[in-house]
Amino acid sequence: MRADAARRREAIITQARHIFAERGGDVALEAIAAASGVGIATLYRNFPSREDLIAAVVDDMVQQILDAVEEAKTEAVEDAAAAWETLLTRLLDLELGALTDGLGVQARPASNVARGGGSDAASPLARIQQPALDALDELVAVLQDAKAVRGGLRGLDVIVALATITRPQAAPIREAAPEVRAQLAEAYLAWTRTG
Amino acid sequence: MRADAARRREAIITQARHIFAERGGDVALEAIAAASGVGIATLYRNFPSREDLIAAVVDDMVQQILDAVEEAKTEAVEDAAAAWETLLTRLLDLELGALTDGLGVQARPASNVARGGGSDAASPLARIQQPALDALDELVAVLQDAKAVRGGLRGLDVIVALATITRPQAAPIREAAPEVRAQLAEAYLAWTRTG
């Protein structure tokens, strides 16, 4: 039973990321519930509000970012330039853009007040910053020392840039110019190496 | 009152572009009406549906693209590389991203169906294509001959790329990483020149 519930929860998070990535951040939660094979009330049991779901998707993503950064750190010891390219490629595959819409939302102001929490330290954007951005900043610093990455680049810049590039597009645009995403990715990779 | 009305209409189009650029394509039309200093019904008198308003903004933008391309053509005679940079800079200022959401919408589906509706060329995206993309394609070809722009680049790619870069971001993201837009623009310009 416990395992069942956990699997269900994971399924919802996964479906949510896919659907956000495909249809943008304003999809009806009922669509996510349906795609996950559960009722809307079950989704709400797991994620009491829309923001909680977004936060969970972000957390999931943060973990994957951390994994990628960790791996890149190892690779950087041997070949800094290759490590950077591998990292960006992996981050691009995460479809960070799926959350570009959701990230803007101020998370749970009510709960914050209840907890007496800081002004907006718990926004989804901040949730990425705390664990993942620190690790990323650290890695970038290493690679900058190795001259593999241009100076003056923050980890947050990288995340936002990749999210911008992978942000979901309406179908007609995606279909009319499908190669643009790859072109922008290539351009960004090249740019981060120069300077 | 004719002059008054025309001025009001222009104001609505201008405000619509600004607000689309700031808050995305799904803002309440009432917000645009309020920002334009008119009642909601006045907006509807001028633009019977949301798509009509988007179409008007697109038309306006197309005209500005055409102007920019025209000017770039002149400049290209003297200095192809400078012309390309000037052009991209001007296009970036147009905030093409303001319409990224709107562009996905199929314009006037009812009429399309009435006409028997295959992939009728009247989508907002297509409306840009007809006049502006042709001009842009022509200019790109010239600059490619002059080795100022990489090969294999279509005008449509350029528009979509710039729209992606200038697409409206939720306020927290914009504020947290305000320099990313410029970085992506720089990266893209550099990339289009290589190859």
Added chain:
Amino acid sequence: MRADAARRREAIITQARHIFAERGGDVALEAIAAASGVGIATLYRNFPSREDLIAAVVDDMVQQILDAVEEAKTEAVEDAAAAWETLLTRLLDLELGALTDGLGVQARPASNVARGGGSDAASPLARIQQPALDALDELVAVLQDAKAVRGGLRGLDVIVALATITRPQAAPIREAAPEVRAQLAEAYLAWTRTG
């Protein structure tokens, strides 16, 4: 909750017929929802559009027409003239006029278009025709043979005539001349017997 919902759904249909009969076919759906003791969204969950609600009321009415015709067929074996009078009286009580406004609406135009939409037989009027008008035509034919009903009368004529007679009137008219409905009914009954 299944049983609850079904009862609620029935209540909405019943209230809708009453309110259509009293206030015409263009009442606010919110009024029907309120009279049924539910919120507007509950009405919409059960009947996704105004036409779906009308269709449900029509279906309900068709069933009652079929019942009345069935009973009249039995009675006709013994006394054709009495059967006809009983039938008309029962049909008058159904307040067919409640749907005169709604019947004019083309049901689900979108789907019709999607299907390629000629004069697709799914209009509310046609929905009455298929089951109920056939039964009524059959009965009328029998009674015509028995000389209880005049020749040249179609079941559809009867339905439309009774709907015209029982059509909702604005309160001042209803109150100023309340006996007119009965007079018209009497006149129509007499007329259908002559000829």
Added chain:
Amino acid sequence: MRADAARRREAIITQARHIFAERGGDVALEAIAAASGVGIATLYRNFPSREDLIAAVVDDMVQQILDAVEEAKTEAVEDAAAAWETLLTRLLDLELGALTDGLGVQARPASNVARGGGSDAASPLARIQQPALDALDELVAVLQDAKAVRGGLRGLDVIVALATITRPQAAPIREAAPEVRAQLAEAYLAWTRTG
């Protein structure tokens, strides 16, 4: 100029009756203005509110009823039965049903208050009563004495019955059973003669 304005006013009244008869009582006033070839503001100059326009149409109709009654009185001297049939036929042609929707409206409550008028003596329905119903009652009494019309029939009943019969129907119904109006008229005429 005066003649021009008067003609315009007449045109509006005539168009209003036709459009009410065809499309029911809830048409947009702008449609009537357009059909009359004037701007909406001109319609409002002539008829300060929707009810004023309805009242004008009613007044026009009352005059025609009076004319018909007057003529019937003359004919009744020679042949009471023929006079009655002629009268009903003429009244049917007036399309009294065009105003069935409008008649229910309480006319100008504000003005009534201003004039200190009786409770609702100025309702459109009452406006028919005062001049036309009196004349009609008088004629009916004469014909009843001549045994040409059944007893117990008020002029108001006749007007409401004919309005019910000639009330505008939605196009699909009208087209599906176009003969019903004539059938009901025939039935009503026959019924008024028996008794």
Added chain:
DNA sequence: GATGAATGAGCCTTCATTCAT
């Protein structure tokens, strides 16, 4: 625990009526 149903708030759109030229 899981589910489907219920709800209210919000945006879109139309129309009677008023205003400025």
Added chain:
DNA sequence: GATGAATGAAGGCTCATTCAT
């Protein structure tokens, strides 16, 4: 006087969220 434009109020419909089984 005649006109087109402006407006607010009202109804249609959707969706995040809550409730009862």
